[in-house]
Structure formats: structure tokens, C-alpha cells
Amino acid sequence: MGDPESREEAQAESLVLQRLREQFGPRLLEVKVWRNETTVLLAPQDLVVVCRFLRDDPGLAFDFLSDVTGVDRLMLPESSPRFEVVYHVYSLQYRRRLRLKVRVDEGQAVPTVADLWPTANWHEREVYDVFGVPFDGHPDLRRILLPDDWEGHPLRKDYPVEASPKWWEEEPA
Amino acid sequence: MSPTRTMTLNMGPQHPSTHGVLRLVLELDGELVLKCTPHIGYLHTGIEKGLESKRFQQGIPLTDRMDYLAPLSNNLALVLAIEKALGIQPPERGQTIRVLLTELTRIKSHLVWLGTHAMDIGAMSVFLYCFREREAILDLYEMVSGQRMMASYFRVGGLAADLPPGFEDRVQAFLETFPSRLGEYEALLTQNPLWRQRTVGIGVISREHAVAMALSGPNLRACGVSYDVRKAHPYSSYERYQFEVPLGKVGDVYDRYMVRMAEMRQSHGIASQALARLTPGPINVADPKLIPPAKPLLKTSMEALIHHFKLYSEGFHVPAGEVYQPIEAPKGELGAYLVSDGGTRPYRVHFRAPSFVNLQALPRMVEGRLVADVVAVIGSLDIVLGEIDR
Numbered sequence: 001m002g003d004p005e006s007r008e009e010a011q012a013e014s015l016v017l018q019r020l021r022e023q024f025g026p027r028l029l030e031v032k033v034w035r036n037e038t039t040v041l042l043a044p045q046d047l048v049v050v051c052r053f054l055r056d057d058p059g060l061a062f063d064f065l066s067d068v069t070g071v072d073r074l075m076l077p078e079s080s081p082r083f084e085v086v087y088h089v090y091s092l093q094y095r096r097r098l099r100l101k102v103r104v105d106e107g108q109a110v111p112t113v114a115d116l117w118p119t120a121n122w123h124e125r126e127v128y129d130v131f132g133v134p135f136d137g138h139p140d141l142r143r144i145l146l147p148d149d150w151e152g153h154p155l156r157k158d159y160p161v162e163a164s165p166k167w168w169e170e171e172p173a
Numbered sequence: 174m175s176p177t178r179t180m181t182l183n184m185g186p187q188h189p190s191t192h193g194v195l196r197l198v199l200e201l202d203g204e205l206v207l208k209c210t211p212h213i214g215y216l217h218t219g220i221e222k223g224l225e226s227k228r229f230q231q232g233i234p235l236t237d238r239m240d241y242l243a244p245l246s247n248n249l250a251l252v253l254a255i256e257k258a259l260g261i262q263p264p265e266r267g268q269t270i271r272v273l274l275t276e277l278t279r280i281k282s283h284l285v286w287l288g289t290h291a292m293d294i295g296a297m298s299v300f301l302y303c304f305r306e307r308e309a310i311l312d313l314y315e316m317v318s319g320q321r322m323m324a325s326y327f328r329v330g331g332l333a334a335d336l337p338p339g340f341e342d343r344v345q346a347f348l349e350t351f352p353s354r355l356g357e358y359e360a361l362l363t364q365n366p367l368w369r370q371r372t373v374g375i376g377v378i379s380r381e382h383a384v385a386m387a388l389s390g391p392n393l394r395a396c397g398v399s400y401d402v403r404k405a406h407p408y409s410s411y412e413r414y415q416f417e418v419p420l421g422k423v424g425d426v427y428d429r430y431m432v433r434m435a436e437m438r439q440s441h442g443i444a445s446q447a448l449a450r451l452t453p454g455p456i457n458v459a460d461p462k463l464i465p466p467a468k469p470l471l472k473t474s475m476e477a478l479i480h481h482f483k484l485y486s487e488g489f490h491v492p493a494g495e496v497y498q499p500i501e502a503p504k505g506e507l508g509a510y511l512v513s514d515g516g517t518r519p520y521r522v523h524f525r526a527p528s529f530v531n532l533q534a535l536p537r538m539v540e541g542r543l544v545a546d547v548v549a550v551i552g553s554l555d556i557v558l559g560e561i562d563r
Contacts, residue, residue, distance in 0.1 A: 034494045035257055064400075065387050066499070067508055067525035076514060088497050088508065088525070092384065092398065095405045099497065119387035122533045130221075145214040145562055154222055155521075161226045 016098055019060060023053055039099040047102050048111050054089060054098070055116055062089040062098065065113070068123035070131040073103075074157040081105040083133050087113070109136040130155040179207060182544075186215045190293045190548040193558030195532070197547070204543045209536040213529075216562040224522040228488035229255050230329055232519065237323040239524060240560040243282040245274050245314075246502040247560075248327040250524070253408055254498035254509035255329045258491050261463075267331040267456040268409045273344070273447035274317070274326065275409075276440040280351070281310040282503035282555075283433050283440075290430070290552035291362065294371045299361055306354055309347050316340050329489075330464050331457030341448060348445055355437055362430070372427040376538040376550035383424060386534040389527050390505025391436060392554060395421035395428035402501035414443050426553040433555070462489050488517035504528050504555055524563060528556040 017038060020028060027050070030041035042050055054062040066088040073079045087100040104110055112135040114120040124135045125144040132153035135141055143150065152159055180201045186194040194215035200208040220239060224232040236251045237244035249271060256262065263271075288303030311321040316337050318324040326333050362368045378388070383396040393400055401418045403411040419435030421428030457464045465484050466477035493515035499508040505527030512521040531554050539547045 035260070035496050037496060039495070063384055066506065067497075067510065067523070069510060069523040069525075071512055071521045075520070086510065088510070092400050097406075097497070099495075117387065118385050119530060119533060122529065143214075145217045147214070154219060159222075161222060 016060060016096060019057065020050070020054075024050060037097070037099060039101060041101045041103070044102045044104055044108070044110050047100070048113060048116070050100070051087075051089070051113050051116050060091060060096075061093045062091045062096075064090040064092050065117035065119050065123075066090050066097070068113075068120055068127060070127040070133060070155070072131060072155060072157045081108070083131055085110050085127060085133060104133060106132075107134075109134040111136045112138040114138055129153070132156065178202060184547070186212075191551060192289060192556055195551070195556070195558055195561075197535075199544065199547070201544065204545075206539050206542055206544060206547060209539050209547070211532060211535055213532070213558070214562050216558045218559075218563065220563045221522055221524065224519055226518065228517050229491060229519060230488060232522070233327065233329075234323065234325045236524075237325055238559055239526065239563055240282070240502065240504060240507075240528070240557045241322065242285050242557055243278045243503045244322065244324050245271075245278045245326060246282075246500065246507060247524075248325060249275055249409070250498060250500045250502070250507045250509040251511075251522070252327045252329055253500065254496050254511040254522075255491060255519075257496045257498050258494060258511055258513055259329070259463075260492075261330060261458050261460070263331040263458055264455045265410070266452065266454040267458075269447050269450050270332060270336060270456065271327060271409050272411065272414070273444055273451070274313075276444040276447065277310050277313060277344075277347075279440045279503045280437050280444075281307050283437050284310075286433060286503075286552075286555040287358065287430075290549075290555070291368075293548050293552045294368065296362065296365075296368065299358055302354070302358060306351065313340070313343060313347065316343065328457070328464075330460065331455075335456050336451075341451065344444070344448055348441060348448065351441055352438070355434070355441075359434060363434075369427065371545075371549055372430060372553070373425060374423070375426045375542065375546050376553060377423060377425045378534060378538055379424065382537065383534070386537075387530050388505070388534055389530065390501070390503070390555075391429055391432045392505065392531050392534075394418065395432045396424035397422055400506075402499050402506055406499065408498070408500060414446050416443050426549050429553045429555075490515060490517055491519075499525070502527060504557065504560070505531060524560075526560040526563060528554075528558075529561045529563075532556050532561055 027046045028040050032039045054060050069086050071084040073082055081103040082105055084101055084103050090097050102110055124138055127133050128141055129143040129145050130153055182199045182201050184199055185191040185196040196212040198210045199206050220235050223235050233248055236247035239247045284303040284307045288300035291299035314324050315321045318326040380396045383393050397420050399418055404418055416439045419432045421432050461480040466481055470477040491513040493513055495512045497508055497510045499506050507527055508525030510523040511519055514520040538550050
């Protein structure tokens with residue numbers, strides 16, 4: 001991808017990284033650039049302060065939270081901490097995208113970003129529903145896709161793809 | 174007299190105006206909506222989980238079932254994400270056909286929106302006209318893929334097959350009649366006082382609130398925010414097409430209507446440009462590890478036979494890493510987030526479904542309004558539950 005437009009984009013990306021490094025330095029645990037996409041790994045306790053900075057800094061203005069989702073790292077070579085919560089933030093003004101991540105273990109909570117971007121409300125409910133990762137300070141943390149009394153979290157890697165037990169086989173003949 | 178005078182009304186999940194299986198719990202004071210709580214998940218099919226157990230190429234048919242009114246847009250999001258991770262791009266003809274078909278898909282999706290939205294508000298005839306035009310696009314779908322709805326026509330690296338003979342003439346015929354038909358629909362609605370009474374000033378959402386809720390697509394643009402993924406981050410060579418991004422001002426039901434109507438005209442323009450751009454050439458990347466060899470080759474080439482066997486028994490590997498690929502689907506920003514561990518199946522796929530995000534803004538739009546407005550606002554948001562629940 002050597003065309004001038006994507007090179008310009010890559011420079012703009014590094015501008016975001018530069019601002020973040022100035023402000024937070026070693027609190028950016030890991031920075032990766034792959035396929036022109038920048039990923040920044042944060043500690044859960046730093047998430048809200050970094051997000052607030054990204055949103056409110058006039059030179060960054062990441063005002064649009066595209067997406068929040070999760071990954072269960074159980075089957076990856078490095079699987080601890082087990083869960084990863086992934087944020088895709090976007091700046092409508094500068095047309096830049098950035099990926100933020102935090103990692104937590106089973107039962108550990110991630111601070112909510114729903115008071116920064118109200119759209120996070122349902123996304124976080126979905127992550128809670130399908131991965132079982134709780135969010136601290138969330139205004140309405142309930143299951144969203146599955147019924148309230150569902151057992152287990154289907155997108156975990158140790159949750160079977162095919163449903164069991166098979167209730168139709170348990171019916172008396 | 175009883176101390177409380179509010180009533181809780183359950184609307185859906187089986188209610189024609191909720192466009193699928195959306196359930197709303199409305200707290201009413203007479204006809205006034207005090208509180209609206211959406212409940213979703215009735216159409217949860219575990220598509221993201223299912224994708225993890227299928228090889229990269231096998232997952233494409235599952236995506237058709239998300240936004241089932243725009244299956245090819247869903248195909249495109251997944252296929253582009255995998256191609257981004259692989260670092261490949263299909264040749265020009267392949268990209269042009271993709272643009273042509275996804276723009277027809279946008280028209281088709283908007284036609285269902287228009288027909289059902291108008292019917293919800295009481296304009297029955299528009300629905301029948303819209304479905305007449307949609308039928309023509311479904312016939313085109315059938316020509317290229319054999320399927321009227323769940324086309325699954327795009328493949329990693331290109332397309333399932335080249336266009337059949339006579340396809341271009343059929344598209345041409347459709348494109349010639351469509352603008353006048355669209356004019357007829359506008360004549361039925363745009364200045365119609367009944368339509369305006371039901372839509373102007375209803376379900377208003379401010380620019381700031383729309384951004385905070387991360388609305389996208391026509392719903393965001395109706396508030397005057399110019400964000401279209403095709404312009405902001407062109408994919409499939411969209412930077413080479415001339416088109417405008419229609420914007421609204423107030424962000425009410427009427428503006429959303431106007432924006433989508435204008436978008437259909439723009440899509441018509443893009444599709445015409447794509448049709449003019451079609452030149453003979455390859456449709457797929459020239460990589461035997463990704464694209465199955467031509468059938469006759471299997472009888473003469475040992476290598477082709479091996480590639481064929483490997484491709485169907487194992488699939489192909491995608492380098493370890495993660496990508497997020499947004500596209501401008503008819504409903505808004507459809508993003509495919511793909512995590513690969515280097516294997517032949519995706520480690521994790523997530524779709525940022527535009528309807529899921531757009532629906533979240535519904536309570537804010539209807540609280541303090543009348544029950545009848547709820548129906549108008551749901552229609553104007555253009556949601557598809559298959560995509561919301563995935």
C-alpha cells in the first residue's frame with residue numbers, strides 16, 4: 001500500500017500516537033500498527049482518562065465511538081488475561097480511526113465509557129451478555145441478546161458451538 | 174380514583190410496524206409516550222459464533238442473513254476485511270461489479286424501507302410500487318447468483334462467477350426506467366399534506382446527540398453530519414466515482430425520508446457509472462491458493478489438482494492480526510472486525526451492525542410524543558432485526 005493517500009494517513013496516525021505518547025507515555029502498554037490500523041493496549045484503570053483525552057482534545061476529537069466488542073483469548077498462544085475488550089473510536093472531523101484495547105481476567109470489571117459516549121451502553125451490554133465481562137459504573141447492565149435467565153456466555157471459546165443438552169432427546173417416548 | 178394513571182403497553186415482538194421482531198415496552202399517559210424500552214434478541218442466531226467454526230470462504234452465506242434486505246453489502250464487509258488481512262485487492266472488473274451490485278442493493282434496501290415506512294403511516298399504494306421495482310433487482314440477483322435474496326455472490330479475492338450474458342442489458346433497462354419511477358413515488362409523498370403531517374418535526378434528533386449515539390448512514394446525515402464511508406475511507410475504488418452525499422437539516426422523520434430518496438438517485442448514478450466502466454478482464458485475484466482453478470485444468474494439471482484439493486479440504490491461511498473494515502451499507506456504517514490467529518478459520522468476527530446502534534436512539538426520539546409517532550419513527554430509522562440480533 002504505497003500510494004500517497006495511505007502514506008498521508010499513516011502520518012496522521014502517528015500524529016495521534018505522538019499526542020498520546022506525550023500525554024500518557026508508559027501508560028500505553030503496547031502499540032501496534034498493522035495494515036494501516038493502529039492499536040493501543042491500555043490498563044483498565046487508564047481507559048477512561050485516555051478516552052476522555054481522545055474525545056476532548058481539540059486536535060484529536062475522537063467524538064464517534066464506532067464499536068465496542070470483545071475477544072476471548074483462551075485459544076491464543078498467550079491467553080492470560082483471558083478477555084480483551086476492543087474499542088473502535090473515530091474522529092468525524094479528522095477522519096481518523098483508532099483501536100483501543102484493555103485486557104481483564106474472569107470476573108474482573110472494565111470501567112464503562114457510556115458516560116463519555118452514550119452509544120457504548122448497548123455495546124457494553126452485548127459484551128457482558130456474550131462474554132460475561134462486567135462493566136463498572138454501567139447505567140443498565142443487563143443481558144441484551146439472550147434471555148435474562150440464560151446460563152453461560154456463548155462467545156466464550158469453551159462454550160460449544162452446537163447447543164447441548166439436547167432437550168428434544170430428553171422427552172419421554 | 175387510583176393514584177397512578179399511566180399504562181404499560183407491550184408493542185411487539187409480533188407487530189407489523191416493528192419491522193421484524195422488535196419488542197417495545199411503552200409507558201403511556203393516555204396517548205403520550207413517557208418511557209420507551211426496547212427489548213431485542215428475538216432473532217439472535219449466533220452468526221458471530223458460527224463464523225468462528227467455518228473456514229474464511231464458508232462464512233460468507235451466514236452474513237447474508239444479517240441485514241437480509243442488503244445481503245451483498247454484508248458479504249462485502251466480510252470479504253473486504255479478509256482481503257485487508259491478506260493484503261490483496263481484486264482486479265478492476267471484480268471491484269466494478271461489486272460496486273454495481275452493492276449500489277443496486279442499496280436501492281433495493283431503500284425501496285423496502287420506503288414501501289414499509291409509507292405503509293406504516295397509511296400510504297398503501299407506495300408499497301406495491303416499490304416492490305415492483307425491487308422485483309427487478311431481485312431478478313438481477315438471480316441472474317448473477319441463482320438466488321433471489323441470499324445471493325452470497327462475493328468471494329474472498331473476487332466473485333463467485335463472472336456476469337452472465339445479457340446481464341448488462343437487463344441492468345441498463347432497469348436503470349433507464351428507475352428515475353421516472355422514483356419521480357412517481359416522490360409525487361405521491363413529498364408534497365403530500367398527510368405525509369408531511371405525519372413526518373415533519375417528528376422524531377427529531379439533534380446533531381450532537383446523533384454523534385454521541387453514533388448514528389450512521391442516512392439517519393446521521395439527516396442531521397446534517399456529512400459522514401459517508403464511501404467518501405471518508407473509499408473502498409472498492411469508490412474514489413473514482415462521482416456522487417454527492419445528500420444531507421438533511423433538522424434530523425426529523427421527513428429529513429430521513431428526503432435523504433434516502435436522494436441517495437437512491439445517487440446510487441442510480443453510481444450504478445450507471447459502474448456499468449459504463451465494465452470492461453472485459455479478470456474478476457478474481459491471480460492466486461491459486463485463494464481462487465479455485467478452472468474445471469478443465471483439473472484434468473491436465475497436477476498442480477491445479479493439488480490447489481483444488483487443498484482449497485476445499487483445508488482452505489487458506491490468513492496472517493495473524495486484526496483488522497476493522499467499515500463499509501457504507503444501506504443502513505449505515507457496517508464494520509467487520511476480524512481477528513485471525515494465522516489459521517484457516519477466523520478466530521473472532523464481530524459486526525458493527527448499523528441498525529443495532531441506530532435503534533438505541535429510538536427512546537430519545539419518541540419519549541414525549543404520541544404512540545402513532547413511534548410507528549413513524551421506527552419506520553424512519555430503517556432497522557433490520559436480523560442485523561441487530563445477529
